[in-house]
Amino acid sequence: ESQLNPNYSFENFLEGDSNRLARSAGLAVAAKPGGTSFNPLLIFGGVGLGKTHLAHAIGVDIKDKYPEKTVLYISAEKFTQQYIDAVKKNNRNDFIHFYQIIDVLIIDDVQFLSGKTGTQDVFFHIFNHLHQNGKQVILTSDKAPVDMQDIEQRLLSRFKWGLSAELQSPDFETRVSILKNKLYRDGVEMPDDIVEYVAKNIKTNVRELEGAIISLIAQSSFNKKEITIDLARVIVEKFVKNTKREVSIDYIQKVVSDYFQMDIDTLQSKTRKRHIVQARQLAMFFAKKFTKASLASIGSQIGKRDHATVLHACKTVDNLTSTDKQFRKYVEDITKKLSV
Ligand code: ADP
Ligand code: MG
CATH class of the missing domain: 3.40.50.300 (P-loop containing nucleotide triphosphate hydrolases)
Structure with a gap:
């Protein structure tokens, strides 16, 4: 209730x-x-x-x-x-x-x-x-x-x-205690070096930390395999890969539009409203920075714009980053989100 x-x-x-x-x-x-x-x-x-x-x-x-x-x-x-x-x-x-x-x-x-x-x-x-x-x-x-x-x-x-x-993100010791506590509550035994290996490699999200341990236990019990450091390595790699999602232009648009709490259609729209224009310019800037796509390709994927618009967007973002504190914070925040 x-x-x-x-x-x-x-x-x-x-x-x-x-x-x-x-x-x-x-x-x-x-x-x-x-x-x-x-x-x-x-x-x-x-x-x-x-x-x-x-x-x-x-x-x-x-x-x-x-x-x-x-x-x-x-x-x-x-x-x-x-x-x-x-x-x-x-x-x-x-x-x-x-x-x-x-x-x-x-x-x-x-x-x-x-x-x-x-x-x-x-x-x-x-x-x-x-x-x-x-x-x-x-x-x-x-x-x-x-x-x-x-x-x-x-x-x-x-x-x-x-x-x-x-x-904040827990430090290594805390991550180890969280895992040990969880294992204890679930009545599962696991060698310390394996627990520490997982805790060392999954750093930013307790849910994922627990998720890795859960898959490790499941893998070993379904496949009747012993929990070894090799098995842990395979699982941790999957988790780290999953979190390090490949940065695509779609993903960048999603992160930027989520950050500004708008949807992707709005971000791509023709409007001249300042906050939307800025969001779009940031998406273009990050697409240039984090992908290998050409300016033309970035433009066509972000609201069907031409390469000159993308170039202009990148310059504007550079300028604003050095002159506008609030804007610099946007860039820093989004960079962090994209590099998780
Ligand atoms: P959030 O709401 O911040 O997204 P949750 O509260 O859902 O995160 O936590 C995610 C998982 O991590 C939960 O299973 C939670 O029990 C676990 N967790 C987070 N912090 C701790 C902690 N300090 N000790 C034990 N478990 C934790
Ligand atoms: Mg929550």
């Missing part, structure tokens, strides 16, 4: 430098929901770094300590869907009322609200009501509030009221 997953507990959320602040803040909130200055508590970080796990852990712990409190976990996507349904059925007030009587509201992936002004509006009112009544709000996001786009200023400023805590 509260949608909490008991396996996502604090106990199972291994501590390391990469998550210490967020984890401790989570524990503090769980001890005194609504009674700390961490309200809202916003947990942010990249994909597969434990945001959902930690958000559940806080809820699970609160439910444990305060069984009488109503704790609700919901993804921002589902929240949005519910709101749209409520409006359709003329139940907007019921929807608001339902959320205003919750003691602890956990909303996962709030970046999903970007551009959705109606949902942002209703969330703003719910948030204010909960906050004024000393109720706890916990949010997760893939970005820090300063980097969020298309979220109303008044909501962003609320997000900054409490504490924003980042989850």
Whole structure:
């Protein structure tokens, strides 16, 4: 009913430098929901770094300590869907009322609200009501509030009221402990050198780290093979290859349009709106930088433009990168996304 997953507990959320602040803040909130200055508590970080796990852990712990409190976990996507349904059925007030009587509201992936002004509006009112009544709000996001786009200023400023805590990629030691803990819980034995080999090679995403171990176990049990370092090498290679997806022009357009939260059709469209033009120019720039395609071929794949347009785009990006700080950040962020 509260949608909490008991396996996502604090106990199972291994501590390391990469998550210490967020984890401790989570524990503090769980001890005194609504009674700390961490309200809202916003947990942010990249994909597969434990945001959902930690958000559940806080809820699970609160439910444990305060069984009488109503704790609700919901993804921002589902929240949005519910709101749209409520409006359709003329139940907007019921929807608001339902959320205003919750003691602890956990909303996962709030970046999903970007551009959705109606949902942002209703969330703003719910948030204010909960906050004024000393109720706890916990949010997760893939970005820090300063980097969020298309979220109303008044909501962003609320997000900054409490504490924003980042989850970073875990270091080697933490990755090893995460794997060992998982193996222990699953009752599987694996030699240390193999666990360490996996932890050494899969660095940026805990979900993939676990995925590699799961395939390793599956491979060895289906094929009745011993878990050896050679088998580990084959599997890790597959994972690393999968993550190092080949950089194609399609992929670049997808990454750039996702980054700016538009779809590829918009990115390719004829519009002269500045932010769309810039997104398109960035896609062209990265296509030039990361593929071997000719200017003409890049142009024809990114909205049927000619080679001169692509050349102009590359020069514009170069110029803006050296003169405009915000723009430089775009280039850096997208470069990171493309080089994972
Ligand atoms: P996110 O929501 O940030 O994309 P998740 O919370 O879904 O990431 O985490 C991905 C997987 O990694 C989950 O199975 C989660 O249990 C695991 N995980 C992440 N961080 C840790 C950690 N510190 N200790 C143990 N497991 C972790
Ligand atoms: Mg998540």
